[in-house]
Amino acid sequence: MFLRMIKYSLIVVIFCFATCWLIDKAFPLDMSRLADNSTVIYANQMPIHVFHTQDEKLRILTQVNEVDPRYIQALLAREDQYFRLHPGINPFALVRAAYLWIRYGHIISGGSTITMQTARLLEPRPRKISSKIIECFRALQLEWHFSKNEILSIYMTLAPFGGNLEGVTAASFAYFKKSPLKLTADEIALLVALVQSPTLLRPDHHPKRAEFARNFILNLMAQKGLIENGQAQIQSQAQLPSIKTQLPREIPHLAWRLKKQHPHQKKIHTSINLEMQKKIEHLLQDYKSFLPVNANAAILIIDHIQNKPLVYLASRDFYNEEQHGFVDYICAYRSPGSTLKPFIYGFGFDMGLVKPDSYILDERRRFGAYSPRNFDKDIHGIVPIHEALRMSLNIPVVDILNQIGVLRFLGKLKEAGIEPQFPDSLEGPSLAVALGGMGMTLEQLVKLYAALPRGGEVMNLSYLQEDDVSIQSQILSKHASNQITNILTTTLDDEEHPIAMKTGTSYGHRDTLVIGYDQRFVVGIWIGLPNGSPMGPVSSRTLTVPLLTKIFKLLPNEQASPVQNINNPTMTLQNFSAALNYQDLYKNAPVISFPIHETVIELEKDENGLKPLPLTVTGGKRPYTWMINEAIFVTQCWQQKQFWTPQNKGFYTVSVIDADGKTASVQVEIQ
Numbered sequence: 164m165f166l167r168m169i170k171y172s173l174i175v176v177i178f179c180f181a182t183c184w185l186i187d188k189a190f191p192l193d194m195s196r197l198a199d200n201s202t203v204i205y206a207n208q209m210p211i212h213v214f215h216t217q218d219e220k221l222r223i224l225t226q227v228n229e230v231d232p233r234y235i236q237a238l239l240a241r242e243d244q245y246f247r248l249h250p251g252i253n254p255f256a257l258v259r260a261a262y263l264w265i266r267y268g269h270i271i272s273g274g275s276t277i278t279m280q281t282a283r284l285l286e287p288r289p290r291k292i293s294s295k296i297i298e299c300f301r302a303l304q305l306e307w308h309f310s311k312n313e314i315l316s317i318y319m320t321l322a323p324f325g326g327n328l329e330g331v332t333a334a335s336f337a338y339f340k341k342s343p344l345k346l347t348a349d350e351i352a353l354l355v356a357l358v359q360s361p362t363l364l365r366p367d368h369h370p371k372r373a374e375f376a377r378n379f380i381l382n383l384m385a386q387k388g389l390i391e392n393g394q395a396q397i398q399s400q401a402q403l404p405s406i407k408t409q410l411p412r413e414i415p416h417l418a419w420r421l422k423k424q425h426p427h428q429k430k431i432h433t434s435i436n437l438e439m440q441k442k443i444e445h446l447l448q449d450y451k452s453f454l455p456v457n458a459n460a461a462i463l464i465i466d467h468i469q470n471k472p473l474v475y476l477a478s479r480d481f482y483n484e485e486q487h488g489f490v491d492y493i494c495a496y497r498s499p500g501s502t503l504k505p506f507i508y509g510f511g512f513d514m515g516l517v518k519p520d521s522y523i524l525d526e527r528r529r530f531g532a533y534s535p536r537n538f539d540k541d542i543h544g545i546v547p548i549h550e551a552l553r554m555s556l557n558i559p560v561v562d563i564l565n566q567i568g569v570l571r572f573l574g575k576l577k578e579a580g581i582e583p584q585f586p587d588s589l590e591g592p593s594l595a596v597a598l599g600g601m602g603m604t605l606e607q608l609v610k611l612y613a614a615l616p617r618g619g620e621v622m623n624l625s626y627l628q629e630d631d632v633s634i635q636s637q638i639l640s641k642h643a644s645n646q647i648t649n650i651l652t653t654t655l656d657d658e659e660h661p662i663a664m665k666t667g668t669s670y671g672h673r674d675t676l677v678i679g680y681d682q683r684f685v686v687g688i689w690i691g692l693p694n695g696s697p698m699g700p701v702s703s704r705t706l707t708v709p710l711l712t713k714i715f716k717l718l719p720n721e722q723a724s725p726v727q728n729i730n731n732p733t734m735t736l737q738n739f740s741a742a743l744n745y746q747d748l749y750k751n752a753p754v755i756s757f758p759i760h761e762t763v764i765e766l767e768k769d770e771n772g773l774k775p776l777p778l779t780v781t782g783g784k785r786p787y788t789w790m791i792n793e794a795i796f797v798t799q800c801w802q803q804k805q806f807w808t809p810q811n812k813g814f815y816t817v818s819v820i821d822a823d824g825k826t827a828s829v830q831v832e833i834q
Contacts (some may be wrong), residue, residue: 202428216328226331237355326365417475453706494604498601506638530561530565648663666702674689812834
């Protein structure tokens with residue numbers, strides 16, 4: 164008999180279990196509202212861009228460990244003190260609610276548990292008896308599928324807090340500008356009260372009601388031992404938030420980019436430094452009066468030691484339609500101008516073709532059908548390689564690229580993960596690559612230049628804080644990288660802040676760029692018109708370099724203890740600082756590259772008489788003083804070229820003196 168009872172009981176249990184399982188499968192929980200939560204971009208653990216959900220809510224996914232435990236305790240004390248014990252519904256609470264409803268003719272107590280409220284938040288329905296029955300069934304399903312903490316997490320994500328705010332995290336940032344982990348007792352009490360009636364208790368709309376409801380919860384917290392009685396009295400005097408702050412929408416270009424790249428990731432932590440980002444944004448806003456009409460700009464700043472981006476300013480104004488502000492100009496392919504010249508010379512150094520102090524002839528010449536011209540439309544004769552790079556001469560760098568080979572150069576870029584774009588044509592890449600004859604992004608250029616202070620190591624660039632960086636390729640040797648850095652380095656105005664920088668101006672003055680770096684930061688700037696049309700008589704030297712100077716004055720000029728490079732333990736800030744000792748740039752005496760010593764020059768004549776003779780100097784330290792036959796011809800000359808018109812035929816001694824008193828002389832005969 165006993166065994167038969169056990170058998171029948173077991174059959175009943177199995178039948179009930181199977182029935183529940185079938186019903187659960189036939190009517191599954193609808194978790195779509197929970198899945199549709201806001202993507203949040205974080206910087207330093209703070210949200211800096213919160214996206215709306217598909218139903219236009221600000222709904223931030225919240226876990227139990229992301230909220231102050233006192234909030235959960237106060238919430239359960241107010242809403243469902245038996246939450247940890249019941250199976251999803253509380254029969255006693257339901258009976259009590261039904262009795263009060265029958266007795267008074269209207270709802271006095273809802274009788275809903277946290278689990279039932281969660282079911283209603285997942286599937287909103289009109290408040291009637293049939294809806295309550297469905298909520299009970301869904302509550303049992305929730306308890307079947309989820310743990311108590313998981314149900315709390317769903318509730319704290321979906322609970323309404325006024326307007327389009329849903330979830331305690333969104334409410335905490337909107338009302339108090341802080342994480343729900345850092346709430347004070349009065350703030351906890353307000354949020355617990357607010358969920359009862361989000362519209363009627365909003366502190367920015369109904370402060371008296373909100374204050375009364377908050378103080379009621381404070382007293383409840385004191386009764387439950389969550390705070391002391393005296394603290395409840397003190398906290399009840401705290402000021403209510405008078406406004407509901409809009410959740411942040413910073414770095415919109417990068418935020419949308421990361422959202423598209425990581426569609427299933429709702430919390431994205433970036434390496435962006437928001438304080439630095441805002442400073443650069445304000446600086447660019449103040450700089451707009453110096454920009455051509457309708458010109459746009461982009462600025463990318465990375466920490467090349469950690470290889471992490473800190474500032475991502477992809478246009479002047481994301482919402483400016485005239486300037487196509489919604490376009491991400493950090494990722495836009497534009498002509499790089501002369502910014503690749505350092506790497507062409509660096510390859511030349513590594514291949515043994517030239518050295519920084521080698522001489523190269525700058526004269527008009529053709530390379531097949533290609534006939535490059537210098538930016539100043541002039542020629543400079545024999546110049547050292549370091550001067551050719553510093554002066555950004557075009558003809559010498561094309562000569563070096565011709566010796567390296569265009570495809571070999573592009574192959575090295577590809578190894579570094581850099582793939583330029585070329586216009587659709589039957590012709591392949593040409594020597595015009597040296598002068599910007601292709602499309603590259605500002606991001607690609609900054610990634611390349613970050614390799615120079617790291618001894619030629621190109622690393623992957625990731626905007627995610629948790630991503631580890633890795634070496635992608637060795638684009639230049641450490642020796643060549645230091646040589647390039649030596650040549651490019653200058654100082655900011657009169658300050659002792661050495662930076663290495665290279666400018667680039669594209670054909671027709673359509674794009675102006677500058678990339679600069681110091682012991683820690685790499686800064687890339689692009690300025691141009693969105694439609695790619697010429698900006699007029701501007702250059703990188705006049706347009707982008709002043710902005711670069713202002714940016715480096717805002718950045719920390721750290722002389723900190725050495726921080727080892729992640730992937731190259733031997734490359735420290737001390738080593739890099741030593742490499743930046745650019746007094747060596749001026750240890751050589753100036754060299755007169757034209758006229759050439761002991762030559763005969765026959766001057767041409769025009770209607771005004773003899774044509775002027777160019778005097779060209781390289782090396783040394785500016786400013787220069789020119790002398791003709793030991794008589795001063797011109798002083799305080801900052802240009803490396805000066806023009807002199809001899810008055811008579813004969814023999815002349817042409818001398819130059821640099822700022823350190825070093826001299827150079829040549830003797831020529833004028834006929």
